[in-house]
Amino acid sequence: MALKVGILGFGGLGQAAAKLLSAKQEMQLVVAADKEGFAYDNQGLKATEAISVYQSKGSLGYLDKGILTQNSIAEAIAMAKDVDGYFLALPNLPNTFMASVAKQFIASGWKGVLVDAIKRTSAVEQMIALSPELEAAGITYMSGCGATPGLLTAAAAIAAQSFAEVHKVEINFGVGIANWNAYRATIREDIAHMSGYTVDIAQAMSDAEVEALLEKTNGLIELTNMEHADDIMLERIGICDRDRVTVGGIVDTRNPKKPLSTNMKLTGRTFEGKISTHTFTLGDETSMAANVCGTAFGYLKAGKQFHQRGIYGLMTAAEVMPAFVR
Template identity: 75%
Template sequence: MSTANILSAIRIGVLGFGGLGQAAAKVLAAKQEMVLVAAADQKGYAYAAEGLNTQECIAIYQSQGSVGYLEPVGTLTNQSVHDLIEIAQPVDGYFLALPNLPNDFIPSVAKEFIKSGWRGVLVDAIKRTTAVEQLLAMKEELQAAGITYMTGCGATPGLLTAAAALAAQSYAEIHQVEITFGVGIANWEAYRATVREDIGHIPGYTVETARAMTDAEVEALLDKTNGVLTLINMEHADDVMLEVAGICDRDRVTVGGVVDTRNPKKPLSTNVKVTGRTFEGKISTHTFTLGDETSMAANVCGPAFGYLKAGKQLHQRGIYGIFTAAEIMPQFVR
């Protein structure tokens, strides 16, 4: 990227550098309108005003376990998010590619940003209804801090929630929104936090038990299920997001899916079905189906940065607070 482009680009930080954070860095590497300047993981962070080298960040993380080892721009620290915010280097927006475990983890990170005095755009790909409700309750704090927070902006919640909000316009009344996803990953270890979160949705498991499981215990469970997790009636924030947007009551929204942790091919096509009654009294269903070739990472990171760009435009107009993927249209990042 040229110097002129770097100066005009939106400066992005990625918090969390596991499978999703690394995919986010790869997505940004191909963009002209955004540049990755900061990345943080559990053990350290890296910051470079002219932009971080994605390949170098991923290579050092995979070989040494932290971007903090990246010379000369890395810093090793056990409170990487806190320290990265405190150095007060210019970052316009952060993608919180962090685990959603425990439920209050991402809201607690948002509180750190509020306390720090940083002003800008935050975007997350959070999943659980209770976590989004905690963030929605922080609306006035975020407004007062000059932060524009975009929540639930991944695939589901996110892309599919937004599609449901758009599809709902054909109807006078919404009867049901049914989101079904298929995820295929070649190796669960690339997405440890995501898989643990999914286990937390299985009957007999909770967020706490899933979080406490060792890698060996996760592998033993996956061995029993042949690597496949079937998830029904999940606690997914699409419900509260569509309710807040005034589209339908949350009890009309269901989310479920199948995750294959041993095969990159999707076990089924990801889709959202919106059933309703038109003003003429007809009952009909719209279906929006994602292409099987698009990965979970593509369907999460693309929307997240599209919403971050939309959030940046709101922020420039002095509009702060919290917004969901069902309320704001994402802007395509070139």
């Protein structure tokens, strides 16, 4: 029987996640929520209809099975009791937001699997601190399960096996999107990583201010030495100290073609004393949405397998293999 899943957040990533699920047999989208409302149908929501209504009217609450409310997350959790797991496709703005959502699940009494794709080290640290509460609540929480952190962190964990000592992990990503409006929350999170900007500044920026910034940079956001949770995730499982992990990238907000090929390079010393580098490069044709959403649902499936065995609490993408969703 297909797992019943929900999506919280219905911006660019949430809509892409709904599209991805529509082609899957092992998972069925039954609930989705945005800021203004949610929709729940235990027989399944149609992705095309949900996306069309959201784009034309601004909320899933306008669907036939929808409810308009300012308290959409709590009400969706309360109504959709039979959901196996949720992908939290939410912007982590402010930096405490994802932890506050996890606390809503803990307080609700719901038991199941939660997956996030948060980026910041400090955000994942907050989730790690919540692990005892998640465990006590019967929730299996998979954190940092996007592309980076996520897919590329898992690749680093595998690549490390060839080495006696890992000297450095370098992650460089290229993201190309035709129009920043499709991924407004993600772009704001990226701006928060730019020199001279913070999460609070990025969150407070109006759309016009974002447009003005992108006009100055020709639509490019260049990021170096980011506060990215790949570092704590690899340190947590003993692969290397976090200061040996660097993450950076270029986001082109005006062109769907990637400005550079996303890759992970891990350099280390083998037991024979040789220095070498493993490189894992993602195909340029795979979009950010494909790499994030596919990974997130792979971890949701893996998380369900743990949950069925009574294993609760927090795990990250670096310590678990994702399971492929057919």
